[in-house]
Amino acid sequence: MDNQNQVDYPSSNKEWKLIEKVVIGLQDEQRKSRRWGIFFKLATLVYVLFIALMIGKSADEVVRGGGDSYAAVIEVNGVIAAAQDASADNIITALRDAFEDDKVLGVVLRINSPGGSPVQSGYVYDEIKRLKETRELPVYAVIADLGASGAYYIAAAADEIYADKASLVGSIGVVGSGFGFTEAMDKFGIERRLYTSGEHKGFLDPFSPENPEEKKFWQSVLKVTHNQFIDQVKKGRGDRLKETPEMFSGLIWSGEQALEMGLIDGLSSTSALVRTKFDSEEMVNFTPQKDPWESIMQKLGTSIGAGIATVVT
Incomplete structure (x- = not known):
């Protein structure tokens, strides 16, 4: 019974080094995943801000003057x-x-x-x-x-x-x-x-x-x-x-x-x-x-839809 519950530990430095490499590799993958997640979030934020800026520019072009x-x-x-x-x-x-x-x-x-x-x-x-x-x-x-x-x-x-x-x-x-x-x-x-x-x-x-x-x-x-x-x-x-x-x-x-x-x-x-x-x-x-927000979301939805269509086709 005792032999069945016994845990086998690595018996050599080679095995320990192999385990260490696997753990380090997993940590690197997690870091990369986090970095890509941050990148996509920032890209989305920049995209939304860009659309808002374009709408603002359109408004500036539409409303000119406004003097007496x-x-x-x-x-x-x-x-x-x-x-x-x-x-x-x-x-x-x-x-x-x-x-x-x-x-x-x-x-x-x-x-x-x-x-x-x-x-x-x-x-x-x-x-x-x-x-x-x-x-x-x-x-x-x-x-x-x-x-x-x-x-x-x-x-x-x-x-x-x-x-x-x-x-x-x-x-x-x-x-x-x-x-x-x-x-x-x-x-x-x-x-x-x-x-x-x-x-x-x-x-x-x-x-x-x-x-x-x-x-x-x-x-x-x-x-x-x-x-x-x-x-x-x-x-x-x-x-x-x-x-x-x-x-x-x-x-x-x-x-x-x-x-x-x-x-x-x-x-x-x-x-x-x-x-x-x-x-x-x-x-x-x-x-x-x-x-403005309705326009932003409409343009965002249209762009995402066009991107999906491009990937599918």
Whole structure:
């Protein structure tokens, strides 16, 4: 029994040295692991601080001047839709803030958008007209790369519209699109079962055959919306428009062509316009900004996701 419980100890210096090497090796590995852990933590901290710095720089670029008087710049970027950066809520909030600021010399809508919701665009158009009745403040629109459809709808409410000679301007039209899958369903033997209360409740269903009567009805709805768009453009631009049969067809033109057609009033950038109209270079961006930490986490998440995707692929 005693022999079974006896512990065998190393009997030579060689064995002790071997054990010592193993222990030292394990200690070295632990130190390296700690060093790498510290490195990655510091790298993450530097990354977050770098993003915060970039956001701070962006804010500095966006808000310039801020002296006794300045031009209020409001961005209309991306698709015009609810819950987007270029939503009516965001743009109208910025417009109201600008009109309530006694230091504002005028408003410049800086537009780079393909358009979007006619409802959201209409809200902004109407609000610009309403605000101009409360205070004599000039409103200008400057189109960068693109000012099409609903974006031009908004621009038409401005006193004057400017663009670059290569900007794309116009697309005064309305579109309603979808897909039809009935032939594909027939090919694969798929049966559509649609239950509605109301004869035409499912008229936009892509899995049902197109009904000529319903198609005609939907086209009439689009036509009404198109006419509303045209009326607002005509009210905003007045006799500056040199109407042609194609002007309201949905086509889009370069800034140079748009100038000839009376869709815009001149060729200019935002900064050049502010210098010309207000004899100043002072600009303050009134566009609602995202919470800085929200932006940091969003960018951090996007970067991590992109990194993972790169590794996986």
